[in-house]
Amino acid sequence: EIVMTQSPATLSVSPGERATLSCRASQSVSSNLAWYQQKPGQAPRLLIYGASTRATGIPARFSGSGSGTEFTLTISSLQSEDFAVYYCQQYNNWPLWTFGQGTKVEIK
Amino acid sequence: QVQLVESGGGLVKPGGSLRLSCAASGFTFSDYYMSWIRQAPGKGLEWVSYISSSGSTIYYADSVKGRFTISRDNAKNSLYLQMNSLRAEDTAVYYCARGKEMATIDAFDIWGQGTMVTVSS
Numbered sequence: 450e451i452v453m454t455q456s457p458a459t460l461s462v463s464p465g466e467r468a469t470l471s472c473r474a475s476q477s478v479s480s481n482l483a484w485y486q487q488k489p490g491q492a493p494r495l496l497i498y499g500a501s502t503r504a505t506g507i508p509a510r511f512s513g514s515g516s517g518t519e520f521t522l523t524i525s526s527l528q529s530e531d532f533a534v535y536y537c538q539q540y541n542n543w544p545l546w547t548f549g550q551g552t553k554v555e556i557k
Numbered sequence: 558q559v560q561l562v563e564s565g566g567g568l569v570k571p572g573g574s575l576r577l578s579c580a581a582s583g584f585t586f587s588d589y590y591m592s593w594i595r596q597a598p599g600k601g602l603e604w605v606s607y608i609s610s611s612g613s614t615i616y617y618a619d620s621v622k623g624r625f626t627i628s629r630d631n632a633k634n635s636l637y638l639q640m641n642s643l644r645a646e647d648t649a650v651y652y653c654a655r656g657k658e659m660a661t662i663d664a665f666d667i668w669g670q671g672t673m674v675t676v677s678s
Binding site: 481483485491492493494495498504505536538540543544545546547548549550551 | 592601602603604607616618652657662663664665666668669670671
């Protein structure tokens with residue numbers, strides 16, 4: 450099983466600032482990496498797939514980068530609606546899809 | 558619009574059974590693989606089971622293998638999860654989710670709102 454490790458667990462950011470979230474895979478997942486956003490009481494929403502491609506309707510302030518074992522999700526200028534929990538997920542080693550434990554982005 | 562709606566959750570005693578359903582609309586259900594993914598209270602996401610578009614290929618996480626059964630009825634645009642021998646650790650919100658691509662394995666682009674399963678005596 451590929452273990453996905455996200456850091457930090459919690460990120461305190463002021464509105465308008467940049468947020469950088471990290472995700473590390475225990476072995477290479479190539480570019481088969483997705484990011485999801487989840488707000489309280491809601492289902493996860495796909496933000497990024499293929500490590501760097503924004504899903505339909507996702508604002509340009511969200512960007513993803515990386516390949517192999519190291520990945521980054523960057524939110525260039527945090528808006529109030531961006532405070533949420535973010536999960537990375539690998540789909541290289543399917544069907545054993547695995548998720549990171551999540552990074553909570555909170556208001557500073 | 559493209560939508561998944563789960564139902565069937567509830568409170569069940571340890572050792573009991575429950576059947577979850579997921580109704581799909583707004584897309585050609587039979588073209589897409591589907592999965593069940595769960596989230597224990599206050600915890601992260603855990604993939605549970607996969608079924609191919611035709612239903613011919615099925616996989617389970619080790620944590621549910623032998624106890625859960627995934628199925629689909631493409632004529633009814635519906636996905637199911639039969640859960641037997643339920644344990645306290647199965648307590649979670651269960652989401653159905655659609656694979657983004659028809660021909661290859663990819664991320665999950667459409668998720669239902671989830672249905673809560675509580676296993677407790």
